Amino acid sequence: MAASDAQKAARAERALLAGAAPDVGAALTQWLARLGHERRLSPKTREAYARDVATFLGLLARHLGRVPDLRALADMHPRDVRAVIAARRAEGIEPRTQMRFLAAARSFGRHMEREGLGKVGALTAVRAPRIPRTLPRPLSPSDARAMADPATRAGEDREPWVLARDAAVIALLYGSGLRISEALGLMRRDMPEPGRGDQIIVHGKGNKTRMVPVLKAVLEAVDAYARACPHELEPASPLFRGVKGGPLSPRIVQQAVERMRGSLGLPDSATPHALRHSFATHLLSRGGDLRSIQELLGHASLSTTQIYAAVDSVALMAAWKAAHPRAR
Template structure:
């Protein structure tokens, strides 16, 4: 998976450099190097940033009738930037993607200013699109546990080791609150031997690492998978493997969960990422404090974690309305 992401990032970066004016391409090359080496952004994030800036420059070129050079970027007006955003909106691009699009352009603009190549003030003068606030949708505890139980896959015709693998991955998402990319990025050496530890080091967004506890039941599932896996799990290779032996793809896990939803009668909100939401919400409901949950999830800001407090209070009010004798009066 990592090599595929790196290849996609390289293609996006080549497209950006090929489609830009010479002086802009030279500046973009330095910006891309900084994203990879200094900021240590993942290949997937670099791909998205390169693609967004390439699109931004392409829309400017279409509007101006030629590729903008550094002088043209410095002379940009807020009206021109808004026109680019409006063109994207007309294509049906949602606000969250628009926000990332503008963030990538601003990142490039800051690089130009830092390197003394000009200041693109218009980018800072334009307000980012508003993103509608939506609450995470955690699963009921019994549904989350059912998703991580290999016994619930009795009707699945896939090979037993694959069913055990899926259960182990989903158990990590729910038991430790990992992102799917973090779980699939683990190597065999990252997992403690049974009875010899209960923590793992997880590599999260932006190359940041954190220590995460792992429940004994989850470690047992991972050990069962490792013993059943028909491929050699080298210490420095991917822990979770696909049917042909390569690193497991997130899409395979998503498809497995889609099949599981039908078999278990789960809602559409039952996704791999919903297990991470469930971990945080259920931990908070059991008395966990937000600061500790922030550290376990790897959130850079406490405000990101605070959304789970809103989820918990919403669930509490729903239970009160359904159970309290005076709730409807």
């Protein structure tokens, strides 16, 4: 059985504490508790933070020639941080991962300063790696509809209820713009039956909740799955189940999408998250305003949503170049 996010986070936190100096370990324990209780970060995010700080401390220990204590962290020079970043870059880590790695270390540094354990100024003196700006790659409306159509999976040699389940998840990703973690985090009670409501409460990043409308076709797809599912779906239990009855793993959904890519001839960019991109881009192209799309997606900042305006502009220019007689 796959480990839960909480179990993975606990393992990552134990590994972090095992390799730290005693005073740093005590500070890390406080910091991890703050992440969980005050900032309400999910176990998956805490796991990532713990792994990144463990990697930072390990590379710093290799650079300094000893396991750093709180005094060594406070006495760090920017060149020490640059040496750690260079070592991380030498491992072939991409800039976005490097930025997250540095952000986790800075979070712990802020905790040290807040608790009077020392000011780690070197972490803020070093600039984060630049991340090349890349635009989301949404699917075309016809491809997105094909992925969300149960008939697409009719030829697959799997149990009918499993095909219905995958169709329901994919319909939610495209029809409501959910993250895969949000769709798989739904309880049975969260999803209204057809004709008895058209909205759901979604628990997003940082345990933030939002109201999301659900299309009739999506409700029907979920209802078809629920009726076919051989496992008892109690109101307070996960809506989507694996073959053995446990919560459905995101990897299973990713594999289902990979199979569809082959059958539909779609590019590698056709992923579960691309369906969320497609939801936002298609809404915008049909006249949806950015502020409403921000609310639907659960973005904390409008600047995050504005990237879809750039995608829409790129698509508009491509259409103009293809169709205008003076564009060639």
